[in-house]
Amino acid sequence: xxxKIKQNILMxxxxxxxxxxxxxxLIPILNCIxxxxxNEGLYLMSTDNDIAIKTFIDxxxxxxxxxxxxxxxxxxxxxxxxxxLPNTFINIEEVDDSRLYxxxxxxxxxxxxNLVSDxxxxxxxxxxxxxxxxxxxxxxxxSQTSFATSTQETRPILTGIxxxxxxxxxxxxxxDSYRLAKKIVNINQTMEEEINVTIPTxxxxxxxxxxxxxxxxxxxxxxxxxxxxxxxNIIMLSSLINGTYPDTSKLIPETFNINIKTNxxxxxxxxxxxxxxxxxxxxxxxxxxxxxxxxxxxSNIPEIGNVEEKIYVNKEENxxxxxxxxxxxxxxxxxxxxxxxVTLHFNSEITPIIIKSxxxxxxxxxxxxxxxx
Amino acid sequence: xxxKIKQNILMxxxxxxxxxxxxxxLIPILNCIxxxxxNEGLYLMSTDNDIAIKTFIDxxxxxxxxxxxxxxxxxxxxxxxxxxLPNTFINIEEVDDSRLYxxxxxxxxxxxxNLVSDxxxxxxxxxxxxxxxxxxxxxxxxSQTSFATSTQETRPILTGIxxxxxxxxxxxxxxDSYRLAKKIVNINQTMEEEINVTIPTxxxxxxxxxxxxxxxxxxxxxxxxxxxxxxxNIIMLSSLINGTYPDTSKLIPETFNINIKTNxxxxxxxxxxxxxxxxxxxxxxxxxxxxxxxxxxxSNIPEIGNVEEKIYVNKEENxxxxxxxxxxxxxxxxxxxxxxxVTLHFNSEITPIIIKSxxxxxxxxxxxxxxxx
Numbered sequence: 179x180x181x182k183i184k185q186n187i188l189m190x191x192x193x194x195x196x197x198x199x200x201x202x203x204l205i206p207i208l209n210c211i212x213x214x215x216x217n218e219g220l221y222l223m224s225t226d227n228d229i230a231i232k233t234f235i236d237x238x239x240x241x242x243x244x245x246x247x248x249x250x251x252x253x254x255x256x257x258x259x260x261x262x263l264p265n266t267f268i269n270i271e272e273v274d275d276s277r278l279y280x281x282x283x284x285x286x287x288x289x290x291x292n293l294v295s296d297x298x299x300x301x302x303x304x305x306x307x308x309x310x311x312x313x314x315x316x317x318x319x320x321s322q323t324s325f326a327t328s329t330q331e332t333r334p335i336l337t338g339i340x341x342x343x344x345x346x347x348x349x350x351x352x353x354d355s356y357r358l359a360k361k362i363v364n365i366n367q368t369m370e371e372e373i374n375v376t377i378p379t380x381x382x383x384x385x386x387x388x389x390x391x392x393x394x395x396x397x398x399x400x401x402x403x404x405x406x407x408x409x410x411n412i413i414m415l416s417s418l419i420n421g422t423y424p425d426t427s428k429l430i431p432e433t434f435n436i437n438i439k440t441n442x443x444x445x446x447x448x449x450x451x452x453x454x455x456x457x458x459x460x461x462x463x464x465x466x467x468x469x470x471x472x473x474x475x476x477s478n479i480p481e482i483g484n485v486e487e488k489i490y491v492n493k494e495e496n497x498x499x500x501x502x503x504x505x506x507x508x509x510x511x512x513x514x515x516x517x518x519x520v521t522l523h524f525n526s527e528i529t530p531i532i533i534k535s536x537x538x539x540x541x542x543x544x545x546x547x548x549x550x551x
Numbered sequence: 552x553x554x555k556i557k558q559n560i561l562m563x564x565x566x567x568x569x570x571x572x573x574x575x576x577l578i579p580i581l582n583c584i585x586x587x588x589x590n591e592g593l594y595l596m597s598t599d600n601d602i603a604i605k606t607f608i609d610x611x612x613x614x615x616x617x618x619x620x621x622x623x624x625x626x627x628x629x630x631x632x633x634x635x636l637p638n639t640f641i642n643i644e645e646v647d648d649s650r651l652y653x654x655x656x657x658x659x660x661x662x663x664x665n666l667v668s669d670x671x672x673x674x675x676x677x678x679x680x681x682x683x684x685x686x687x688x689x690x691x692x693x694s695q696t697s698f699a700t701s702t703q704e705t706r707p708i709l710t711g712i713x714x715x716x717x718x719x720x721x722x723x724x725x726x727d728s729y730r731l732a733k734k735i736v737n738i739n740q741t742m743e744e745e746i747n748v749t750i751p752t753x754x755x756x757x758x759x760x761x762x763x764x765x766x767x768x769x770x771x772x773x774x775x776x777x778x779x780x781x782x783x784n785i786i787m788l789s790s791l792i793n794g795t796y797p798d799t800s801k802l803i804p805e806t807f808n809i810n811i812k813t814n815x816x817x818x819x820x821x822x823x824x825x826x827x828x829x830x831x832x833x834x835x836x837x838x839x840x841x842x843x844x845x846x847x848x849x850s851n852i853p854e855i856g857n858v859e860e861k862i863y864v865n866k867e868e869n870x871x872x873x874x875x876x877x878x879x880x881x882x883x884x885x886x887x888x889x890x891x892x893v894t895l896h897f898n899s900e901i902t903p904i905i906i907k908s909x910x911x912x913x914x915x916x917x918x919x920x921x922x923x924x
Contacts, residue, residue: 255827255855262824277856285824289856451635451658454628482628483650483662 179215179247180271183240185263191222191233192257194412197384198224198231199253207296211253213270215246223300224253229381230300230415241267250292251278259287302406302413305399309343309373311365313389313396313409319350319361320386322514322541327379328354338376340423341400343369351426352379357507358426358544359514373400376423381416388412429530430542434523436499438468439492439536442520446512448487452477453505455485463548464505468498477505501527502550508533511543552588552620553644556613558636564595564606565630567785570757571597571604572626580669584626586643588619596673597626602754603673603788614640623665624651632660675779675786678772682716682746684738686762686769686782692723692734693759695887695914700752701727711749713796714773716742724799725752730880731799731917732887746773749796754789761785802903803915807896809872811841812865812909815893819885821860825850826878828858836921837881840873841866850878874900875923881906884916 195211203209203226214221219237224230237243249272259280260268271279276291320339328336333355342349346368350361385407389396396409407414449464452475456462464477473491478484501524508531512520517535524531533543568584576582576599587594592610597603610616622645632653633641644652645664653660693712701709706728715722719741723734758780762769772779780787822837825848829835837850846864851857874897881904885893890908897904906916 252855258827262827284861287856287858290854451632454631454635481663482625483660485660488657
């Protein structure tokens with residue numbers, strides 16, 4: 179393998195490939211990036227067996243392709259070396275003794291290579307019928323649901339985001355069993371067989387970091403045990419989480435006894451201040467009480483002091499509600515809404531609270547109340 | 552105590568006062584801020600027994616002074632509460648049962664107070680003859696020397712920056728015994744008695760964060776066991792470190808066998824890249840070898856690979872030098888120089904390396920070489 183390439187072009191793609199490498203990996207080959215120089219251009223590949231990334235630099239963006247071939251080198255080292263080289267042309271050449279020679283006018287590096295045959299084979303074939311959405315939408319889904327996933331490994335299925343696709347509807351759900359976030363989107367295609375898969379949230383996190391051209395589309399090739407994302411010149415494979423995702427459809431009530439509408443920023447700021455006098459080991463519990471067109475948000479730590487916040491609300495029902503919940507969970511939920519106002523929906527002080535934007539029903543945030551008596 | 556004050560004004564001063572509080576303090580009163588409302592204005596005080604801070608808000612910046620008095624409250628809570636309130640007028644009032652009532656139209660907080668009599672008395676009297684320099688100069692001294700202080704508590708004296716003042720010369724020195732940074736400055740006054748004190752580097756770090764009006768001056772009131780800094784409306788007291796600072800004057804050679812001048816950015820970038828193939832547990836050792844008008848910087852990790860960097864140098868002597876040193880220490884030293892070129896001065900491969908700007912002799916960086924044979 180021998181080529182000459184501009185630093186910034188190679189760096190852009192190393193930035194993608196490095197995401198396929200876990201720092202914690204004890205198997206040396208899984209810390210490597212595979213370079214594959216073909217007549218079409220240069221492929222970079224990496225995998226930690228849970229995700230895999232393959233990115234492609236077209237030959238028109240390569241100054242000079244001299245000798246085709248494959249090499250496998252330490253991802254961390256090649257990444258740092260290219261990153262610290264100036265933005266000039268860099269020569270990369272496989273030399274005797276399976277070493278990679280990386281040089282510019284004043285810098286020369288030799289890196290020991292690993293055996294190409296040790297690098298895992300990646301099966302990145304297309305599915306015949308991929309789901310196609312915009313990168314922007316995928317990022318929105320991630321930011322509006324991912325925070326609600328569980329970080330506990332005791333129920334692995336809850337550490338992912340569930341994607342349920344049927345006809346032209348895609349439902350994306352995350353829950354840690356104390357709260358739930360559900361985003362419903364329309365897709366521009368019809369899936370006749372229902373798809374129901376759960377993608378590890380951390381892998382989606384790596385994916386959305388790579389989605390830098392929001393207007394472009396991303397293809398989701400969904401298989402039984404893996405999902406392959408294709409976008410721009412990048413392919414990312416992620417494992418799926420085994421197991422059946424809990425049926426959350428019955429958790430969200432159809433009707434509510436009390437519906438409150440208020441200014442989103444005012445509510446957020448009031449809860450944020452009330453949360454100052456809460457304890458994390460008491461779940462940051464705060465109290466919410468509606469009184470006609472006002473609501474009082476309060477909390478206290480006996481040794482320290484107490485707080486009362488007042489906000490103005492719009493409520494059509496005569497009944498009032500008194501309920502307690504985690505200030506952190508409520509703020510996480512409110513943050514995902516992109517509207518001036520927010521609506522809170524209650525049935526009783528012991529049933530789930532629903533948080534929505536008054537403008538659309540496509541995003542539903544649910545949090546469980548906390549019993550304080 | 553009862554007053555009304557604009558949020559942003561109180562916040563600015565709480566930002567200073569909070570720096571006098573250590574999060575690790577187990578004595579509750581040392582986590583507190585004392586408010587003292589007088590006819591002149593409001594004083595805020597805090598101390599962790601190692602440093603103390605007193606800041607003053609003139610009455611002209613206070614909307615309403617109603618009742619004079621003192622209160623002592625948890626620093627963390629009052630800081631967070633004021634920080635999260637909107638930028639409007641805030642009422643602060645001591646109420647029955649020694650509680651502090653903090654309120655705006657929609658927010659009301661009650662904080663339990665501590666006993667005023669438990670708060671340590673702070674002796675912040677002036678020295679008759681303070682040393683006066685600009686805040687900008689103090690920040691420069693800090694940034695050019697602090698990194699060379701030791702972080703090891705085994706020799707406490709080396710965890711501070713030594714200030715030696717005599718006549719109109721102030722010498723500021725930091726060393727961890729492997730490297731040394733010395734800044735020599737002229738002051739606009741004459742001290743007839745030599746001053747020699749060592750100030751804890753971490754306290755100077757807190758101080759320089761508060762020096763936001765660089766053009767203004769700072770007064771250094773130096774006593775036997777403490778130093779008091781006065782600037783703008785702020786007073787900060789710091790302990791001094793007991794013990795005699797090592798005499799470093801003989802460490803810095805007067806003459807050199809080899810003097811090399813080169814471009815600062817080129818040298819830094821070459822060392823930065825060479826350091827990629829070093830190990831922290833081998834002190835990030837790199838090798839430097841001059842060959843006429845070039846120098847080669849190299850390093851290697853046998854399992855990974857090796858690197859050679861070439862830079863162009865200016866050297867009047869015929870002799871060449873081959874020496875090894877810590878890339879990290881060399882980069883730390885180079886970073887402090889504010890010039891296009893840098894000069895490196897050598898006597899032999901086992902004697903200290905001096906790093907300077909060719910334009911001035913007021914800043915001397917020294918690092919010890921590493922024996923590699």
